[in-house]
Amino acid sequence: MKSLFLLLILGIVLYEAAANKCSSTDSSGCPTDWREIGGRCYFLSSEMKTWVESRNYCRRQGADLVVINSIEEQRALYRLDGDHELLFWIGLDGRDGDFKWVDGSALTRPFWQEGQPDDAGPNTKVEDCVEMYHHNPVYANWNDAPCESTRRWMCEETK
Ligand SMILES: [Ca+2]
Numbered sequence: 001m002k003s004l005f006l007l008l009i010l011g012i013v014l015y016e017a018a019a020n021k022c023s024s025t026d027s028s029g030c031p032t033d034w035r036e037i038g039g040r041c042y043f044l045s046s047e048m049k050t051w052v053e054s055r056n057y058c059r060r061q062g063a064d065l066v067v068i069n070s071i072e073e074q075r076a077l078y079r080l081d082g083d084h085e086l087l088f089w090i091g092l093d094g095r096d097g098d099f100k101w102v103d104g105s106a107l108t109r110p111f112w113q114e115g116q117p118d119d120a121g122p123n124t125k126v127e128d129c130v131e132m133y134h135h136n137p138v139y140a141n142w143n144d145a146p147c148e149s150t151r152r153w154m155c156e157e158t159k
């Protein structure tokens with residue numbers, strides 16, 4: 001009888017543990033106003049800032065501008081909320097020469113828009129910072145733009 005009682009207690013404890021585990025690993029595992037995509041936390045701004053100001057914002061949150069590591073991540077971030085006109089900075093810049101990710105990694109799988117990067121535009125300014133423009137096809141939508149232009153931006157957790 002006593003062992004049956006202990007078994008019942010053990011069952012309750014295990015059930016509670018499982019319930020707690022579920023509630024802490026769902027989408028609420030990301031900070032408020034961030035969103036979980038493919039198991040990682042991202043923040044899409046509604047404001048617009050220059051590339052450097054955007055990066056500073058992300059870093060203040062303990063994150064950085066998004067680093068797109070794979071074709072899956074590129075696809076997952078495309079046209080969020082069905083927004084075909086979405087346009088945001090990503091964590092790629094070429095101010096020191098070659099385009100590099102903010103985490104220091106080399107650019108191995110780019111998704112440039114056709115004809116980009118062209119380091120040029122109607123404004124004839126140097127274009128060293130990279131935006132993702134969702135009007136374009138899913139695997140061809142990056143453009144180099146002047147770093148001082150203001151855009152929305154996407155942060156990604158760095159852990
Ligand atoms: Ca990433």
Ligand SMILES: [Ca+2]
Binds near residue numbers: 116117118127
């Ligand atoms: Ca360009």
